[in-house]
Amino acid sequence: MMLVTVLLLAAGLLGAVVLAGGLWWLLARRRDAKADDIATPSASNASTAHASPSPSPIAPAPSPVAPLQQPVPPPAAQTLQIEPPPMRPLLRRMYAAVMATPSLAEGTLPTDPAQAEVLAAVAAALEQVDLRPQLLPRRPHLLPQLMRAVNDPDASGRGIAAIIAQDPALAANLLRIANSALYRPQGGPLESLERAVVHIGTEGVRQIVAAAVMQPVLSLDGGLYSRLPAAVWDYALRTATAAAAYLRERGGDTLSGQLAGLLQGLGAIVILRVLRDTYAERRGVPYNLEVAAALVERHTAAVAKTIATAWDLPPQLGTALDEQRPEHDTSLLATPLGLALRYGRLAAALAMLARHGAEHEDHALGILATLQPDSDANAALWQRLVAASVE
Structure with missing residues (x-):
């Protein structure tokens, strides 16, 4: 009976020791966990402090922008x-x-x-x-008539030729130019004033006549x-x-x-x-x-x-x-x-x-x-x- 009692007491003591050890182990684990929780944010903060003075990233400073200028023309355009x-x-x-x-x-x-x-x-x-x-x-005497004729859309080649024929020198000059390489008549030389006027056209007559009537005046x-x-x-x-x-x-x-x-x-x-x-x-x-x-x-x-x-x-x-x-x-x-x-x-x-x-x-x-x-x-x-x- 006594032996049974001793065994029960020993078992109880052993259970108490085991229970106490378990409690101590649990308390130690909780203490270590708290220490880790405290140490980890500190290390993180320390790392962040070394990496950047600000908690948010800083955008790089923009490069200086040149003032707006007029487009430069190509070299050829500048001249x-x-x-x-x-x-x-x-x-x-x-x-x-x-x-x-x-x-x-x-x-x-x-x-x-x-x-x-x-x-x-x-x-x-x-x-x-x-x-x-x-x-x-003195004004060339044919100038007014010729100006009216060559500016008249209804004037005929025959009418212009009749005016030019009044001045033999002018007529000869007109025929010479009408037969020149500039106008290159086809089918042989032009011998009549009317044909010459038609061949070179009113525009040609204007240029030839204007110069020809002035030529004698301009001589020195x-x-x-x-x-x-x-x-x-x-x-x-x-x-x-x-x-x-x-x-x-x-x-x-x-x-x-x-x-x-x-x-x-x-x-x-x-x-x-x-x-x-x-x-x-x-x-x-x-x-x-x-x-x-x-x-x-x-x-x-x-x-x-x-x-x-x-x-x-x-x-x-x-x-x-x-x-x-x-x-x-x-x-x-x-x-x-x-x-x-x-x-x-x-x-x-x-x-x-x-x-x-x-x-x-x-x-x-x-x-x-x-x-x-x-x-x-x-x-x-x-x-x-x-x-x-x-x-």
């Missing part, structure tokens, strides 16, 4: 003209090249007092040229005074051709464009005649190209307008000529005929420079594009202007 150049420097270059006198490009005047007197005397005479009709050329004596007038007339012919072409593209009056260009040449010839006579009165004073070029530059437009008025030509011709004065060199022209004449002068000067090796075709066509955007029309005209003759 294009946006407006036509002034005529005076261009014409000075032209006369310098044509006359093989580089000093003309500078526009300077001689310091010789005798030359200054010549310049002043001619300028004074030209200021009153309208009061001295003997200085002005040869010798010392012939070189500059020849250059002036050459320039006038090319100006007239280009001005007429400009108006043709726009359905304008091509004959007025032709006449405007030729009247510019006629005005310059009048100036050179007055200069020639002034030098003749001063035997000891040599002819000076700088003086001649300066007078032509300053007075051509005014004298040409005076001639147009004296000849009772349409008022728009006088207005267009007036717009070519030096003081309007950089002005925006108001009239279609004035703009056509400016284009003609520009094209003619560039072409004459090119003919003397002082201008490149690409550059010249770029300049012409400032007044005529049709590149094909400019290119076709350019080939005519740089030819040996524009008749």
